[in-house]
Amino acid sequence: MDFGYSINQSSKIDMDRASGDIAAQVLRYEPSFAVCIGCGACMATCSAGRFTPFNLRRLQLMVMRGQTDSVHAEAEKCMLCGKCRLICPRGINTRNVLLAIHHFTAPAPTLDIR
Amino acid sequence: MRQRFIYDPFVLPFMAGFVFIIIYLVAGIISAIRELPCEDRKKLGKSIFSRKIFVSAREIFMECLIHRRIFRRNRMLGFMHMSIAFGWFLLIVLGHIEVRLYCPERVNLPYFPIFFRYFMMETDSTLKGSLLFFLMDAALLMVLTGIGLALYKRINSRLMGMRRTTKLKLGDRIAMYTLWAVFPLRLLAESFTSGISGGSFLTRGFGLVFESFVSNEALIRPAWWAYSVALGTFFLAMPVSRYMHIPAEMLLIVLRNAGIKSKKTNAGYGNIELYSCSRCGICIDACQMSAAARLDRKTTVYFMRMLRRQEGDIEAAARQCLMCGRCVQACPVGIDSCRLKQNVRRSESFFSPVQYRYFPPTETIRTDVLYFAGCMTHLTPGIGKAMQTIFGRAGVNYRMMDEGGGICCGRPLMLSGQEKSAAIMIEKNTDIILQSNAELLVASCPVCYKIFNEEYSLPIPVMHHTQYIEQLIDRGAVTVGHTGLSAVYHDPCDLGRNSGVYNPPRQVLRQVANLMDTSHERGEGLCCGGSVGNAVLTGDQRRKIARDALYKLTGEKPDILVTACPLCKKTFAGAGLQQVEDIAQVVVKAME
Ligand code: SF4
Ligand code: SF4
Ligand code: SF4
Ligand code: SF4
Numbered sequence: 001m002d003f004g005y006s007i008n009q010s011s012k013i014d015m016d017r018a019s020g021d022i023a024a025q026v027l028r029y030e031p032s033f034a035v036c037i038g039c040g041a042c043m044a045t046c047s048a049g050r051f052t053p054f055n056l057r058r059l060q061l062m063v064m065r066g067q068t069d070s071v072h073a074e075a076e077k078c079m080l081c082g083k084c085r086l087i088c089p090r091g092i093n094t095r096n097v098l099l100a101i102h103h104f105t106a107p108a109p110t111l112d113i114r
Numbered sequence: 115m116r117q118r119f120i121y122d123p124f125v126l127p128f129m130a131g132f133v134f135i136i137i138y139l140v141a142g143i144i145s146a147i148r149e150l151p152c153e154d155r156k157k158l159g160k161s162i163f164s165r166k167i168f169v170s171a172r173e174i175f176m177e178c179l180i181h182r183r184i185f186r187r188n189r190m191l192g193f194m195h196m197s198i199a200f201g202w203f204l205l206i207v208l209g210h211i212e213v214r215l216y217c218p219e220r221v222n223l224p225y226f227p228i229f230f231r232y233f234m235m236e237t238d239s240t241l242k243g244s245l246l247f248f249l250m251d252a253a254l255l256m257v258l259t260g261i262g263l264a265l266y267k268r269i270n271s272r273l274m275g276m277r278r279t280t281k282l283k284l285g286d287r288i289a290m291y292t293l294w295a296v297f298p299l300r301l302l303a304e305s306f307t308s309g310i311s312g313g314s315f316l317t318r319g320f321g322l323v324f325e326s327f328v329s330n331e332a333l334i335r336p337a338w339w340a341y342s343v344a345l346g347t348f349f350l351a352m353p354v355s356r357y358m359h360i361p362a363e364m365l366l367i368v369l370r371n372a373g374i375k376s377k378k379t380n381a382g383y384g385n386i387e388l389y390s391c392s393r394c395g396i397c398i399d400a401c402q403m404s405a406a407a408r409l410d411r412k413t414t415v416y417f418m419r420m421l422r423r424q425e426g427d428i429e430a431a432a433r434q435c436l437m438c439g440r441c442v443q444a445c446p447v448g449i450d451s452c453r454l455k456q457n458v459r460r461s462e463s464f465f466s467p468v469q470y471r472y473f474p475p476t477e478t479i480r481t482d483v484l485y486f487a488g489c490m491t492h493l494t495p496g497i498g499k500a501m502q503t504i505f506g507r508a509g510v511n512y513r514m515m516d517e518g519g520g521i522c523c524g525r526p527l528m529l530s531g532q533e534k535s536a537a538i539m540i541e542k543n544t545d546i547i548l549q550s551n552a553e554l555l556v557a558s559c560p561v562c563y564k565i566f567n568e569e570y571s572l573p574i575p576v577m578h579h580t581q582y583i584e585q586l587i588d589r590g591a592v593t594v595g596h597t598g599l600s601a602v603y604h605d606p607c608d609l610g611r612n613s614g615v616y617n618p619p620r621q622v623l624r625q626v627a628n629l630m631d632t633s634h635e636r637g638e639g640l641c642c643g644g645s646v647g648n649a650v651l652t653g654d655q656r657r658k659i660a661r662d663a664l665y666k667l668t669g670e671k672p673d674i675l676v677t678a679c680p681l682c683k684k685t686f687a688g689a690g691l692q693q694v695e696d697i698a699q700v701v702v703k704a705m706e
Contacts, residue, residue: 047522079489083492083493093650106464
């Protein structure tokens with residue numbers, strides 16, 4: 001099983017491509033997003049992760065870093081089962097984080113958030 | 115009795131309001147029925163010409179007039195509603211009887227029964243007349259008692275078993291105050307007139323008292339004017355107030371008994387549900403989000419109001435709900451508000467057909483009984499192990515459908531409004547089930563059980579493990595002893611209230627433990643707070659709900675709290691020191 005620990009493929013941070021907008025929007029919609037410590041519990045329990053290299057920890061990190069190009073397609077793989085919310089030691093409302101990431105990275109808005 | 119007048123200008127305010135409301139209601143009913151989908155209209159047509167119409171008539175009498183469901187919740191509250199509704203109904207009926215008896219030529223004047231005492235004078239005290247006078251006064255007294263209680267409820271709602279009441283808006287307030295004014299004004303008007311028209315214990319009595327210090331003659335017309343204005347204003351304010359529930363509920367009952375359900379939020383049946391909400395506020399106390407997490411303003415009554423007025427962030431309001439069904443159970447009108455919320459959520463769907471392309475090809479598992487543990491059971495593996503022990507002991511040929519983790523049942527997605535995405539899972543899981551040739555599907559998680567039953571079209575029966583264990587014990591396939599433990603059973607929302615499975619877990623538990631009663635069981639069962647129906651509730655709010663529920667359930671200090679849902683088990687386990695077990699685990703203990 002690919003635990004996806006090798007998330008630091010490059011040490012170069014490209015500020016031209018990084019955008020903090022999405023992280024800020026997700027944070028505003030679901031503030032508990034801020035307290036992730038990257039422990040990886042969510043991805044160890046993930047229902048989708050059993051079938052595909054899907055990784056919520058990595059997804060959240062990418063959003064935080066502003067590397068959001070592939071984030072939307074990734075977020076779509078989630079089945080919203082909610083196991084990660086129960087397992088997260090920081091009590092992050094992961095389902096809502098996923099819905100928010102999905103919404104704020106979509107080409108057209110998906111949630112009606114005012 | 116003799117007729118004094120046939121018309122007076124003071125009837126105009128009443129007539130204006132009356133004509134307006136009749137036109138408004140007829141137009142409303144026509145447009146509501148036109149908005150129904152074709153199949154629903156057919157259902158309605160069929161039901162009108164069947165026995166169902168009598169069922170509806172009876173229900174309208176019991177609920178709209180007597181308010182039986184409110185009586186069951188709280189006697190005082192029921193008495194208040196019944197006094198106003200039934201008393202008013204009697205006034206209208208008796209008023210028409212009076213007109214038919216004493217001046218049948220005026221039956222086609224809608225205002226005549228309303229202002230009967232002004233237009234008619236007493237010439238001789240016939241026995242018939244005095245009986246009707248007595249009944250009219252009794253009905254008026256009944257309404258006035260109800261209004262008195264309603265006033266008192268605004269000051270002290272606890273008398274009627276309500277901790278919180280609805281915060282009303284302007285339209286509601288105008289209609290409410292005018293409604294409260296109508297009947298005291300009628301009492302005044304009839305009392306002042308009672309010297310001429312006659313009256314019974316109430317109106318004649320008050321008339322005599324007033325006579326001793328004011329000139330009744332001079333006050334007659336002002337009092338009738340005030341009465342007419344109050345009635346007219348009430349009718350004019352009705353469409354923007356909660357009192358639309360009076361006509362809407364009758365229509366709702368007829369449509370519901372025809373088997374119609376809401377499909378859209380602001381059209382057809384859904385719209386009638388919105389108008390049927392009397393904003394009684396009974397759902398506020400029922401909701402644990404308000405009781406435990408102080409989210410009073412997020413409860414159903416406010417959601418219904420926002421939706422009806424199309425104001426505020428309706429989508430956010432629809433998301434802030436555990437979908438536990440407690441408010442639906444408590445609602446005296448029988449409004450399926452969870453369905454309305456689901457209808458709103460559905461509108462936010464973000465479907466992308468590529469999203470679950472990673473699902474592996476279906477591998478064929480051949481078996482008799484297929485066991486679906488579910489995502490949540492994989493988080494609390496003790497339940498899955500217990501089930502496997504039970505299957506093994508019973509010698510059942512079974513296979514796990516989601517060994518090591520499977521595809522989600524789709525209900526969490528559905529509850530987030532993603533019904534199309536959920537459909538992909540439904541399709542995939544159905545495929546696995548069909549390929550297995552199994553005769554029975556057993557699920558451990560009530561969330562999965564509900565969707566398997568309602569949204570999958572499976573050719574085989576689906577059982578929750580509580581039902582299955584009951585059957586195994588009945589058949590003698592497993593034998594159980596008694597654990598000697600005292601136990602309280604917690605009804606999971608999706609198994610109890612939302613699927614109606616109440617008895618099997620109790621049957622099983624009575625054999626293996628000392629089952630204790632609580633006041634929070636069956637339909638009144640609590641939500642653990644862990645529900646996948648709500649994605650926005652914070653961890654803190656969830657914890658408050660869980661602690662509060664745990665506290666209420668374990669007041670009698672049972673040895674174990676037993677539930678039948680992995681999510682409830684996990685949520686309660688994190689909320690306190692109480693030992694929480696799944697029913698399957700208790701049964702395994704009792705087998706040893
Ligand atoms: S389990 Fe929680 S804290 Fe750990 S990586 Fe996942 S979201 Fe972050
Ligand atoms: S909700 Fe999504 S990310 Fe979380 S465990 Fe389930 S599939 Fe994985
Ligand atoms: S939804 Fe039902 S319980 Fe709630 S206020 Fe409306 S009528 Fe009352
Ligand atoms: S379904 Fe439950 S959580 Fe939602 S409003 Fe009703 S009582 Fe509250």
